Amino acid sequence: MEIIIEGPQELVGKDGRRYVLREFQIKDLNAVVSINRRVLPENYPEWFFVEHYMSYPKAFIVAEMDGEPVGYMMNRVEYGWSNIHKGKAAHKGHVVSIGVLPQARRIGIATNMMIRGMKAMKRFYGAEEVYLEVRVSNTPAISLYKKLGYSITGRIPRYYADGEDAYIMSRTLEDY
């Protein structure tokens, strides 16, 4: 099904379970903060989520199952050196954080949140390309991004607090 970029959209997961993709709302704050704490070591204060919501509301996506958030994707758009066209500046979508609770994984939720988030960053905020950082050991996430057409465009030594390196992965949004 075509992923839409405004309003709630009901989708059917690969296992037949239904879920809804929609924009983040302030009432989701506690749920999203707790998903982030459960699934990732990179945790942020509440104001950081609120700030992304206030600046890029159409690109802050929540996945809901049985009326409860089970996943989120938080984004922003920056202006700086392109990761794709070396020596040029570009509006770059930045996937700041994405996570899905274990019980809702492998049915396509992250894939569809990524598609919606990327479309929203292009359509509403002018992103021409998109990038993210990911732990070099995070095979599930790296495979997700590769399937979505990202490639590794850089590596940042000791990016994470525990000393692990990050890959920078990027893709153009020309085809989006």
Ligand code: ACO
């Ligand atoms: N092992 C291998 N490949 C995987 C795995 C896995 N455990 N999980 C997902 N993938 C790949 C597969 O190619 C999969 O397609 P397939 O199921 O047809 O084989 C593809 O990704 C799409 O999977 P989805 O079902 O769309 O992904 P899901 O909803 O399960 O969420 C996610 C993936 C977000 C990585 C989830 O595992 C998670 O929350 N992990 C912990 C948090 C995390 O690592 N977030 C990313 C950090 S980087 C950042 O935020 C920018």
Ligand code: ZN
């Ligand atoms: Zn980042």
